[in-house]
Amino acid sequence: MSTDATPDPYADPLVFGQRLQLLRTRRGITQDQLGGLVGRSGSWVRALEAGRLKTPKLPIVLRLAEVLRVRDLSDLTGDQSMQVNLFTGPGHPRFAAVREALNSLQLGTGQDVPPPAHLSARLARAWTARHSAPKHRDVIGALLPDLIRDAQASVRVAETIADRKAAQARLAEVYFLAQFFCAYQPDAPLVWRVAERGMVAAQESEDPHAIGMAAWLTIQAHRESTHLDAADAVTAEALRYLEPLLPDAGADVRAITGALTVEAGLTAARRRDTGTAWRYWDTARRLAEGLPDGYFHPVTSFSRAVIGAHAVTVAVELQAGSESTRQAAQAEAEAIPSRPRRARHRIEQARAYHLDAQPDVALATLDQAHEAAPETVQYNGHARRIILEEAEAKSPDRRRRASELAVKIGLLTA
Incomplete structure (x- = not known):
């Protein structure tokens, strides 16, 4: 093995500062950015990585792990007694069946395919269950395998262009539901594969609402992976596509536009761009106020009821302590x-x-x-x-x- 090879923080006996530097650079975050995200300075990060400072106490280690999205604390600390997953859950009992359905290749046409109306009704029931069940992952995990297979088959058997586009829109929505389920499960690449499939199916459908939802989920995946430039690029493109449609659009398209506007604000907040973050939030608030009374978007939850909750997240991402608690007190859960x-x-x-x-x-x-x-x-x-x-x-x-x-x-x- 070449002595010039980059050390692996998961295998080599590196000290804390070296692990921090490798994990930071793999995420594409500068020292100044990392320092700002944990409430410290870039010079503090430099001193930590150079070994001039001791390993921080647990609260700061947890903040660093949160920003860097490490697999577990031992990846950052090197202490195998601290094997605690933060952003990858232990794996839901139904995850294996959902993953098998997503990974399987189905080419045959012999299976019975439910009518489109039946599939749409099942999908609507699945979203309702997701919002109403305390253990929503368990309920959705039981429904998803058959939904995935049937929605894929529905695309294959579509006879007209219009039928195929409608089937692609349904398939995209099934993938959106699967992406919610797969988030924080122990297979991060699967989340990205599902996101990409959802985007492809949405684009094939040529349905603005489906395309907006696909963009919304993709933006979140980029931001949680600290790919802020990519999140901004997807947001900007999606809003350029949707905003000209708003004068004649229904509530769903207006709601997904509002949800995307919130995402733009959250990405700006992650960058600590206070003015831009609140400007996007205010635009989203106006879009929410224009929705029908009682409207609640089934995928993004965008609504008048949720806009206050978004204000809390903007303030928290900006690390504005007193403002975040003020917003928290105002937002009614x-x-x-x-x-x-x-x-x-x-x-x-x-x-x-x-x-x-x-x-x-x-x-x-x-x-x-x-x-x-x-x-x-x-x-x-x-x-x-x-x-x-x-x-x-x-x-x-x-x-x-x-x-x-x-x-x-x-x-x-x-």
Whole structure:
């Protein structure tokens, strides 16, 4: 093996600073960017990587792991006793069957294909179940394998161009549902394959709503992988395509445009571009206010009820502690009809309170999130980081509460 080969932080006995540098460069993040994302300076990161500073305490290590999206803490620390996954869940029991359906190749035409109306009704029921079931991953995981196979077959047997485009739109939506399920599961490449298939099917359908949804999911995947330039590029292209259609568009196209505008603001917030982030949010708010009363987008959850929740996330991503708690206090979670979206909003509120040095309120809010949708908390890296950090708190009561929550979501054993 060449001595010039790049060391592998997962195999070679590197010190913390070396691991940090390799993981940072693999993510394409500069020292100044990393420092800003964890509330420190670029010079602090440089000193840490050069070994001039000792390994930080657990809260900072968890923040670094969160930004770098490491597989588990031991990848960053080198301490094999800290093998705790943050952004890759332990794997849902139904994940293997869903992955098999996504990976299988079906070329035959002998199978019975349900009528399009039947497939559409099943897909609508699946989205309803996702929003209403406390253990939504379990419900969706049971429905997805047959939905994937039947939607793929429906495209193959379509006889007219119009039928084929409609079948592609349904298939794209099935892939969107699968992408929600596969997020935070132990197969990151599968998430990208599903995202790409969803985008291809949406483009084949020539349906603006489907194309917008595909872009929305792709943007999130890029941003969570810290590919902010790619996220911006997809957002800009999707909005250029959709905005001219808005004067004559229905509620779904206007809602997906609003959801994409929110994503533009969140990416700007991740860059710490305060003015741009809030400007996009304000544009999205106006789009939400123009939607019919009671409207709730079935995929993105974009609605009047959710726009306040987005404001919390913008403030948190900007690392604005007092503003994030102000927004958290204003945004009413109970108005959100979707259980997983309500739980996700509670997690964002918990991030706000934790950022503002209110850890007890953060833990209480995570308990509320767990009550709304346990699986959302179980597979959310931000929630897991807060719980792990507070499990090491100086306060015995806070340690106990955090540890109890960690046991509930499977981070610790009882």
